[in-house]
Amino acid sequence: MDVGVAVPQMAEGYGPGTTVDWARGIDAGPFSSVSAGERVTFSNPEMVATLAACAAVTERVRVFANLWVLPQHAMPMVAQQIGTLDHLARGRLDVAVGVGARDDDYRAVGRDFSNRHSRLDSNIAELRQLLAGHPPFDGAEPVGPLPLQPGGPRILAGAMGPKAMRRAARWADGISGFDIAGDREAISRVNALAERCWEEAGRDAPPVKISGCFVAVGIGDAAETLRSFTARYLGFLGPELAGAIAKTAITATPDALRGVLDGAEQAGCDEFIVVPATTDLRCLDAVADVVAARG
Template sequence: MDIGIALPTMCRGYDRAATLDWCRLAEQGPVASISCGERMAFHNPEMWTTLAAAAAVTERVRIFANLSVLPAHPVALVAKQAATLDVLSAGRFTLGVGVGGRGDDYRSLDSGFERRHDRLDRAVAELRALWAGDLVVEGGAPIGPPCVRPGGPPVLAGALGPKSLARAARWADGVVAFSVGGVPGEIQWSADAARRAWTEAGRDSPRLVSGCFYTLGVAEPDTVLRDFTAEYLGFLGGEAAAGAAASMKTYDAETLHRTLDAAEAAGLDEFILVPGAAELGVLEETLELIASR
């Protein structure tokens, strides 16, 4: 099983130096991918720009958009952004897409929140058509640049529930799930559910990716992780966010090894560690943990 690392873009203190340091150190291995996600109404930097920087300063690791809230954006724009990252990374790019769950992000983009699952289905089909050379405007030119890989980069669906997985099984190359606290039972359940959806759709097994929040290599890692979790999940409401934060345990090597063991036992292709602090010591200790497995 591959292990990827998310850039700490959702953490306070993330800046240019963190971008360069994390990317360059992760490039040395044994990390398999670098990723970050999208939020609009939050303090994080913009996802596509950040991933372009990561692609430019690396040569080996895969670059993963985890994930784009596709129904909130013009599809042609996302097609061009993804094709550009595919070129900048020389074919190392993977696109994760989903509907998201934060109305503020949609409103900040002047986009509707309704029927977003249907809109996602249609948008993925349009993405693939644009990458294949279909025209946006009759008589115009195709959206460029041409992707490195014929047909465009792999597309993974951010799907968890039975309905969203059944839809994803019609068009996705795989699934990217998430267990906030790295709970073994949640990891196994989501992997089984994805495989079941693909089987029912008459397709071969999907690429299976999951991840969790964690913190290592800082003082009082339990407090740091819980504060980070509470802030990130604040859109759920104070009580729900505080409850999730209080349950976090992935702030020491032993617990993280158990989570990674569970991900391997579930048959995942990749597990992504999402840090709760931007200090470089977090990544240094994480690389030691991965190398010890």
């Protein structure tokens, strides 16, 4: 199983040099990918610009957009951004897409929060056409640049429930899930559901299966850092629910991280994404030690 690392864009203290420092460190470590996600009404830097910086300063790891909230955007612009990122990464781009869970982000960009699941299906159909070089309308030129990867990068679905998984099985190359506790049984259930839905959809190849969790290791007061980060990230759910969920985030020691990674591999993951709860580079060093020791 591969292990990727997200830049800590949702953590407090993310500064002007954080993206480049972490991306270079990830590229130099025993990791498979560097990733960033999308939120609008939060403190994080914007995903596409962040990934562009990651692509420019890395040579080896995949560059992973995890996760692109497609119904918030116009597909020709997304196609151009994907093509540009794939060029900057020299064909190393992967993309996960989903519908998001935050009404405020949709409101902030003037998009409707309702019917977003069905819109995602049509978004994907349009996006794949654009990435294959079809113009956005009759008489127009194609949206450029076309990705270096023919037809575009692989597209994974941020689907975890049965209904979303069945829809994803029609168009995705795999899934990008997440479990705050990094629980093997929970991850295994999602992966088994994906395999079943892909089989029922008559897909020739099994789904790529990726998961991840929040992590804080190698720093002082790691457990509290992890808890407070998780509660802050989930603040849109309200303080009571966010605090309750934050108590399930327990990957705050090297031993706990080893257990999570072993469990994810047993659950059938092809890759696991470590999402740091801190910008402290000692966390990246500690994660690298754990991953290197796994062989």
